[in-house]
Each structure stands twice: as C-alpha cells, then as structure tokens.
Amino acid sequence: MRPVKVISIMGHGHSGSTVLGLVLGGHRNFECVGELHKLPRSGWTRDEARRCACGVPVHECEYWTDVYRRWIDQVGSDGLERYLGLQNRFERSRWSWPWLLVEGSRRSSSFLVYSKMTAALYEAISDVSGKSVVVDTSKPPIRNYALLLNDDLDTHLIHLIRDGRGAIWSLSKPHRRDVEGGIPRDRLPRRAWRTSLRWALTNLESERVAVTAGQAHAARVTYERFVERPGEILRDLGRLTGEDLSEVDRTLEAGEAFAARHSVGGNQLRMAQRVVLRPDFEWRAKLPSRDERTFWRISGRVAQRYGYRR
Numbered sequence: 001m002r003p004v005k006v007i008s009i010m011g012h013g014h015s016g017s018t019v020l021g022l023v024l025g026g027h028r029n030f031e032c033v034g035e036l037h038k039l040p041r042s043g044w045t046r047d048e049a050r051r052c053a054c055g056v057p058v059h060e061c062e063y064w065t066d067v068y069r070r071w072i073d074q075v076g077s078d079g080l081e082r083y084l085g086l087q088n089r090f091e092r093s094r095w096s097w098p099w100l101l102v103e104g105s106r107r108s109s110s111f112l113v114y115s116k117m118t119a120a121l122y123e124a125i126s127d128v129s130g131k132s133v134v135v136d137t138s139k140p141p142i143r144n145y146a147l148l149l150n151d152d153l154d155t156h157l158i159h160l161i162r163d164g165r166g167a168i169w170s171l172s173k174p175h176r177r178d179v180e181g182g183i184p185r186d187r188l189p190r191r192a193w194r195t196s197l198r199w200a201l202t203n204l205e206s207e208r209v210a211v212t213a214g215q216a217h218a219a220r221v222t223y224e225r226f227v228e229r230p231g232e233i234l235r236d237l238g239r240l241t242g243e244d245l246s247e248v249d250r251t252l253e254a255g256e257a258f259a260a261r262h263s264v265g266g267n268q269l270r271m272a273q274r275v276v277l278r279p280d281f282e283w284r285a286k287l288p289s290r291d292e293r294t295f296w297r298i299s300g301r302v303a304q305r306y307g308y309r310r
Contacts, residue, residue: 004122005133005154007241010144010209012202014170015162016223018267021137022258022275023230024237026248031131035265036121037091037138040083043264044068049177053260053270063128063262070124075117086114091143094205100142104149111149119152133243137266141205148213156241157213159206162223163308164199164299168192168291169283183268192291196298203302222306227279252277 007024009017018034025032033039034053042050043058052061059065072079090100090111103111122134138144139160147155171190175183210218219240226233231249238245251258257274269275296303296310 003152003154004119004126005156005241006122006136006147007133007156007158007237008136008138008144008147009158009160010139010141010206011160012162012164012167012199012206013139014167014267015139015160016226016280017137017139017160018263018270019275019277020158020160020221020223020226021135021266022260022263022270023234023248023252023277024135024245025261026251026258027133027243027245028247029131029243030133030135031125031129032135032137032261032263033125034136034260034263034270035138036134036136037087037140037143038265039064039121040080040087044080045084050264053263058264061262064264066128067121067124070127071121074120074124079117082113083117086110086117090114091140091146094142096142100146100149104146114146115150115152118147119150122153133241137263139202141202141209144206145209145212148209148217155213155217157210157218158237158240159203159210159218159220160223160226161203161220161306163283164196164303165287165292165295166223166281166283167199168195168295169287171195172291192294193298196295199295200299200302203306227277230277 007030009021011017021032021034024030038050039058043064046057046059048057050058052058052064054061054063075083088096090096090103125134126132144157147153148157172192172195174189175187177183207220210220217240219236221233221237230252234245234249234252255276257276259274260270260272263270
C-alpha cells in the first residue's frame with residue numbers, strides 16, 4: 001500500500017497557516033485537519049473546551065470518533081496512553097530535539113513505534129475522509145522533522161513565514177475564553193520581545209528542517225505573497241506536491257468560500273466553517289513604534305534574510 005501523502009505546514013504561530021490549510025483543503029482529494037498534533041492530548045482526552053470546526057467537542061465528533069476507532073484497531077487498546085508518552089519524547093518541545101536527532105537517526109525501537117502510530121493516524125484520517133492527501137497545520141518544526149523521518153509517510157513541507165511584526169500585533173491582543181468560537185481558554189497578551197525571539201528561532205529551525213528535506217519535499221511561502229498572489233503560490237505548491245491545484249485557484253478567483261469541515265485546531269476563523277481569503281495587514285497601521293523597534297533589534301537580521309524591510 002502506498003504511504004499517505006501529508007502536506008504539513010510549519011513555522012511560527014499566527015502566520016496564516018489556518019487559512020492556507022483551508023485553501024489547500026478545497027481540493028477534492030485533500031483533507032485539511034488543522035493542528036493535528038493537538039488531537040490526542042486535547043481532543044481524545046475529553047477536553048470539553050476543545051471544539052472541532054463542526055461545532056461539537058472533538059471527543060463527541062462522529063468524524064473523529066470514527067478516526068479514533070480505526071486508529072485503535074491498528075495500534076492497540078492502550079494506544080492513546082502510549083502515543084501521548086511518545087509525543088512527549090519526540091515532538092512536545094524544543095527540549096525533545098536531542099531525543100529525536102539521536103533516536104530518529106538510528107531508528108530506535110521507540111522511534112519506530114512512534115512513527116508507526118503516527119502513520120496509522122494519517123491512514124485512519126485518509127480512510128474516513130476518503131481523501132488521499134492530508135493537510136496538517138501543526139507548525140512546530142520538531143514535529144515536522146519527525147514526519148520527515150517517518151518512512152511510512154510521503155511528507156511534503158511548507159515553511160510558512162509572515163512578517164514578524166504582524167505576529168507581534170496579533171499576539172499582543174488578549175482574547176477571552178470563547179469555547180464556541182474556538183478559543184478554549186483565556187489568552188494573555190504576549191510581549192513584543194518574546195514574540196520577536198520566538199519568531200526568529202522558530203523560523204530558523206523551520207529553515208533547517210526544510211533544508212534537510214530538500215527542494216523536492218519542502219518549499220518556503222510567505223503569507224504576504226500568498227494573499228497577494230495566491231495563484232503563483234498554488235502553482236508552486238502543485239509542483240511541490242505533485243498535485244493539480246488549478247481547481248483551487250479557480251475557486252479563489254471566483255471569490256468563493258472554503259469549508260473548514262473537521263479542523264481540530266488553529267485560528268478561530270475555522271469555526272466560521274466557510275472562510276474566504278482576505279489579506280490581513282492591520283498591523284501596518286496599528287503596531288506601536290516601540291514594538292517595531294523591538295522586533296528589528298531582536299530579529300532584524302533574520303527578517304532581512306526572508307526579504308522583509310523596515
């Protein structure tokens with residue numbers, strides 16, 4: 001059996017991955033599932049605040065319940081508990097890099113189990129959805145590197161970058177808990193220096209993962225180019241994935257909406273169920289000058305390598 005094709009989006013948060021994933025999910029053979037890495041921990045472990053894009057708690061969603069049954073059939077009745085431990089070991093945080101680099105390179109027994117269980121999850125999604133390609137917007141570069149090492153998946157990576165000043169503006173705004181709206185808990189505002197540092201580190205990590213993947217399996221996309229010239233981006237991604245994305249391009253040109261269906265995590269836009277591509281450059285008029293200076297002081301050199309200017 002051919003391995004499931006996975007299109008995985010990596011990079012810093014608040015970079016437009018939810019919208020890009022939903023646009024790609026508009027292809028008849030693509031299933032966009034949102035931030036899949038959150039599913040086992042905060043979906044299948046009965047987190048009442050974690051909602052599927054269909055509006056119901058993830059653990060009550062018929063779609064994800066069916067996926068769970070098929071996955072458990074493959075990995076065993078204790079699969080969820082074991083998989084959570086393996087996620088902690090190989091993809092949970094930056095501190096997992098040593099484990100992943102060492103055990104992934106020598107294909108340790110625990111890494112092979114983790115890989116088989118991860119592949120079984122994508123296979124269950126493909127079976128339930130009837131789609132041959134799964135679009136995953138789980139952004140941490142360490143998880144994407146683990147996918148790249150998985151011999152049971154055909155992984156294609158998209159390194160998505162948004163101007164860090166846009167990320168600072170987005171993360172500077174507090175959000176109150178709104179379960180129905182896709183915000184499971186209160187989000188406190190994040191300081192500009194912290195976002196700047198994380199933005200630089202995450203994109204440099206993602207760049208390194210993309211280099212490891214090679215041009216045949218990874219591409220760099222900027223949010224700005226995507227929203228301004230989506231047809232060009234879709235043609236590039238069509239070449240990357242070996243899929244014809246012309247029908248998605250036609251949907252965009254017609255101004256039609258894209259369905260979120262059963263996305264398990266990401267921007268609260270997914271809860272609208274029908275999303276239209278609209279550029280978001282609010283930060284250009286509203287970002288405080290002190291925050292912009294902070295960004296350039298901390299992350300300016302990284303921003304310049306990606307083509308951003310003051």
